[in-house]
Amino acid sequence: xxxxxxxxxxxxxxxxxxxxxxxxxxxxxxxxxxxxxxxxxxxxxxxxxxxxxxxxxxxxxxxxxxxxxxxxxxxxxxxxxxxxxxxxxxxxxxxxxxxxxxxxxxxxxxxxxxxxxxxxxxxxxxxxxxxxxxxxxxxxxxxxxxxxxxxxxxxxxxxxxxxxxxxxxxxxxxxxxxxxxxxxxxxxxxxxxxxxxxxxxxxxxxxxxxxxxxxxxxxxxxxxxxxxxxxxxx
Amino acid sequence: xxxxxxxxxxxxxxxxxxxxxxxxxxxxxxxxxxxxxxxxxxxxxxxxxxxxxxxxxxxxxxxxxxxxxxxxxxxxxxxxxxxxxxxxxxxxxxxxxxxxxxxxxxxxxxxxxxxxxxxxxxxxxxxxxxxxxxxxxxxxxxxxxxxxxxxxxxxxxxxxxxxxxxxxxxxxxxxxxxxxxxxxxxxxxxxxxxxxxxxxxxxxxxxxxxxxxxxxxxxxxxxxxxxxxxxxxxxxxxxxxxx
Numbered sequence: 001x002x003x004x005x006x007x008x009x010x011x012x013x014x015x016x017x018x019x020x021x022x023x024x025x026x027x028x029x030x031x032x033x034x035x036x037x038x039x040x041x042x043x044x045x046x047x048x049x050x051x052x053x054x055x056x057x058x059x060x061x062x063x064x065x066x067x068x069x070x071x072x073x074x075x076x077x078x079x080x081x082x083x084x085x086x087x088x089x090x091x092x093x094x095x096x097x098x099x100x101x102x103x104x105x106x107x108x109x110x111x112x113x114x115x116x117x118x119x120x121x122x123x124x125x126x127x128x129x130x131x132x133x134x135x136x137x138x139x140x141x142x143x144x145x146x147x148x149x150x151x152x153x154x155x156x157x158x159x160x161x162x163x164x165x166x167x168x169x170x171x172x173x174x175x176x177x178x179x180x181x182x183x184x185x186x187x188x189x190x191x192x193x194x195x196x197x198x199x200x201x202x203x204x205x206x207x208x209x210x211x212x213x214x215x216x217x218x219x220x221x222x223x224x225x226x227x228x229x230x231x232x233x234x
Numbered sequence: 235x236x237x238x239x240x241x242x243x244x245x246x247x248x249x250x251x252x253x254x255x256x257x258x259x260x261x262x263x264x265x266x267x268x269x270x271x272x273x274x275x276x277x278x279x280x281x282x283x284x285x286x287x288x289x290x291x292x293x294x295x296x297x298x299x300x301x302x303x304x305x306x307x308x309x310x311x312x313x314x315x316x317x318x319x320x321x322x323x324x325x326x327x328x329x330x331x332x333x334x335x336x337x338x339x340x341x342x343x344x345x346x347x348x349x350x351x352x353x354x355x356x357x358x359x360x361x362x363x364x365x366x367x368x369x370x371x372x373x374x375x376x377x378x379x380x381x382x383x384x385x386x387x388x389x390x391x392x393x394x395x396x397x398x399x400x401x402x403x404x405x406x407x408x409x410x411x412x413x414x415x416x417x418x419x420x421x422x423x424x425x426x427x428x429x430x431x432x433x434x435x436x437x438x439x440x441x442x443x444x445x446x447x448x449x450x451x452x453x454x455x456x457x458x459x460x461x462x463x464x465x466x467x468x469x470x471x472x473x474x475x476x477x
Contacts, residue, residue, distance in 0.1 A: 064399070064445060065441060065442035065445040066441050066445075067403040067404065067406040067441055068403070069406045069409070069417060070417060070437060073417075073434050074431060077424065077430035077431075078431030078434055078435075081430050115475070115476050119476075161476065164476045165476050171300075171301065171302040171303075172302070174302035174303075174304040175302075177304070185305055188305070189308065192312055197316055198308075198313045199309065199312075199314065199317070201313075202305055202312065203309060206305045206306070209300065209301045209302060209305060210297065210300045210301055
């Protein structure tokens with residue numbers, strides 16, 4: 001084989017770039033969902049209510065115990081059939097197509113929301129007890145204390161964990177290819193046949209993923225440094 | 235029927251699902267075994283102060299930790315066929331099998347993460363322990379095998395438990411390349427019966443049980459190994475931890 005052949009994508013390269021853009025979009029959308037669910041989950045796990053605490057625990061237990069792929073398939077195929085039956089109740093045959101971007105975003109957001117729950121919970125618990133006492137001594141209400149004392153510090157403490165979360169989430173977006181979202185992994189899967197160079201295609205795709213994770217890692221280091229400005233290391 | 239859960243279908247499919255479960259367990263076990271065998275020596279080399287030794291290993295772990303496992307699997311399963319040399323070689327009967335490609339991809343992936351866990355633990359072995367061993371005149375090999383590795387094992391145990399859970403769950407990706415693991419069998423039955431949620435929920439429950447059985451088993455072994463250490467708290471997270 002001619003060594004130059006190994007690098008030739010036969011003009012299909014732009015599809016990989018488009019795929020990478022979709023990977024980033026679904027990743028960012030899922031991250032937003034994950035952060036919201038994570039904050040809600042952490043508050044539930046730290047709340048006074050027994051029911052909320054148990055619900056928060058059940059959430060993390062389920063997510064840790066079931067593969068992302070299986071959750072994705074349940075929501076996508078199970079959801080399609082369920083909606084189809086629901087809409088056919090009025091009579092007639094209804095065909096439903098769940099939007100793969102939406103399904104992917106929701107499932108990844110749900111899964112990584114559980115990880116974010118643990119990260120935020122750890123961050124809230126790491127805030128020095130004295131700070132809470134001080135806030136109470138000032139007569140702050142619970143919501144004032146949350147906004148002025150707990151939240152700003154929890155964010156800073158959560159940043160390293162959230163950085164890792166983003167890297168893992170970004171790689172996990174590849175699973176949405178299974179439900180037909182034409183993100184990077186799916187695009188590579190599609191163009192492997194017309195190019196006759198499956199290795200070249202998947203290697204190019206992996207370098208694009210690597211570029212995204214490496215860049216994210218650099219940003220994470222920057223953000224961590226920015227967030228801990230004013231704090232002594234160690 | 236709306237909201238109806240066809241339990242009879244799940245029960246009828248159980249024998250088939252059990253076949254898939256065996257494949258899932260086999261893939262997980264072989265991946266974990268291969269992972270341990272390769273990660274221990276590579277982890278020691280990764281912790282080496284020489285960048286000529288640690289560097290190449292870092293390149294490998296960086297690539298495999300920075301790219302999705304699915305792409306790694308595709309690279310091996312679909313990608314290797316691009317090379318005539320490989321197709322002509324004696325390894326081809328193995329490398330064209332989806333099952334073996336999965337084993338190779340899963341092992342390379344878990345080794346990359348485990349090498350970093352091992353190297354991190356080795357770097358965290360207290361210096362005082364090593365100095366004490368040196369002052370007793372222990373050889374470098376003796377220090378490694380009798381002090382550094384046992385102490386590192388205790389440090390890495392909780393993180394490694396999580397890694398094993400990741401392996402167990404990610405074997406479900408094998409179904410994407412036609413392997414009939416638990417997920418693969420469920421997908422085949424679903425294609426036949428058009429009842430996705432019953433079977434997916436059934437296998438979800440099986441994965442859930444497997445995950446907590448594994449967590450419990452590792453916690454049990456850890457307690458057993460370190461029961462002489464009062465201070466060793468067996469805090470294996472029951473909650474998800476980012477890999």
